[in-house]
Amino acid sequence: MRGTDLNTVERPYGGCGKCLLGVRRLSRVKLATSSPERQRENVLTAAASVGAHIIGWADDWEVSGATDPVTRPSLGPWLRDEKGPYDGLVAAAVDRLGRNVVDCLNTGYKMRDEKKMLVTYGHDGAWDLDDPADENRFTMEAWGAQMELRAIQRRNRDATVKTRAAGRPKSKPSYGFQYVRKLMGGKIDHVELHPHASEVLREVARRILADPENVTCSSEAARLNRAGELSPADHLAVMYGKPDAQPSAAESRTGVGRRASPTHAGAGATGSRQGGSARGAGGRSSHRPATTGGRRPHGSRRPTASLPIGTPGCRAVASAEPGVPPRPLAPPPRVAAG
Numbered sequence: 001m002r003g004t005d006l007n008t009v010e011r012p013y014g015g016c017g018k019c020l021l022g023v024r025r026l027s028r029v030k031l032a033t034s035s036p037e038r039q040r041e042n043v044l045t046a047a048a049s050v051g052a053h054i055i056g057w058a059d060d061w062e063v064s065g066a067t068d069p070v071t072r073p074s075l076g077p078w079l080r081d082e083k084g085p086y087d088g089l090v091a092a093a094v095d096r097l098g099r100n101v102v103d104c105l106n107t108g109y110k111m112r113d114e115k116k117m118l119v120t121y122g123h124d125g126a127w128d129l130d131d132p133a134d135e136n137r138f139t140m141e142a143w144g145a146q147m148e149l150r151a152i153q154r155r156n157r158d159a160t161v162k163t164r165a166a167g168r169p170k171s172k173p174s175y176g177f178q179y180v181r182k183l184m185g186g187k188i189d190h191v192e193l194h195p196h197a198s199e200v201l202r203e204v205a206r207r208i209l210a211d212p213e214n215v216t217c218s219s220e221a222a223r224l225n226r227a228g229e230l231s232p233a234d235h236l237a238v239m240y241g242k243p244d245a246q247p248s249a250a251e252s253r254t255g256v257g258r259r260a261s262p263t264h265a266g267a268g269a270t271g272s273r274q275g276g277s278a279r280g281a282g283g284r285s286s287h288r289p290a291t292t293g294g295r296r297p298h299g300s301r302r303p304t305a306s307l308p309i310g311t312p313g314c315r316a317v318a319s320a321e322p323g324v325p326p327r328p329l330a331p332p333p334r335v336a337a338g
């Protein structure tokens with residue numbers, strides 16, 4: 001099946017009865033086997049194997065498997081019949097439909113009841129949930145996906161509890177903060193505000209809170225781009241002495257991103273130095289020209305990601321009062337820039 005030209009499998013809706021919707025989902029978890037490209041290939045291959053074609057894609061990136069398919073930004077509207085006719089769903093695997101037995105079965109039975117097709121890669125032909133054997137297998141795959149999700153959640157929770165109990169920070173510093181080590185490459189001693197980034201973030205918060213009608217996360221992202229301000233990912237890369245931002249999970253999966261070569265990572269790579277990393281804080285980071293090839297602008301999404309407009313991007317800022325550090329919950333203002 002790999003040999004066939006998969007591009008011909010993508011055709012607009014034609015009323016042939018096998019006009020199927022490709023479903024893709026990706027959480028932040030890095031798994032090469034679920035890269036967007038791999039999922040695309042698998043979906044097209046599966047569609048071709050049942051003589052169907054793909055009329056469009058319901059892509060939900062960075063959507064956890066715990067999300068009910070009906071409320072997923074891209075797939076949801078299709079399932080609620082708001083996007084027009086389609087004859088069924090194709091996914092790379094059952095766990096791409098959802099990581100929850102109830103959700104998978106709901107979606108599966110909905111397709112059955114509406115006489116729509118449900119196809120996943122690796123299963124011969126469309127699922128026939130009226131056939132007990134097929135129904136059992138589908139249920140088992142959904143159950144497997146759910147158990148996997150629970151295991152992932154437990155691992156993450158345990159890791160958080162452990163690092164918290166040990167008084168250690170987990171993962172990378174959020175935008176606006178930096179880790180301080182007493183010894184180069186040593187244990188993180190404490191967390192403090194990044195002198196430059198924390199100001200950028202507070203300024204954003206002040207501006208939005210002062211005029212929420214006219215100043216939005218998107219307009220702030222645009223303003224920071226015009227000013228040549230580094231995006232959080234690039235800021236982090238500069239802070240850690242890397243030549244360029246590490247490709248995001250989604251990018252490295254598709255090969256879109258550029259690997260940060262370790263050449264300049266040497267001394268500064270292990271952490272920001274006390275007193276503000278020389279390269280990160282004031283100098284180069286804030287004045288890098290907007291034309292720098294590798295720079296990812298504020299508010300830009302990864303090339304492979306399609307984030308629906310209106311997705312909240314304002315989570316980053318909770319307080320604009322001077323002296324109260326804003327608590328970024330996630331990489332701050334990153335809004336779909338279209």
Ligand SMILES: [Zn+2]
Nearest residue numbers: 014016018019
């Ligand atoms: Zn068709």
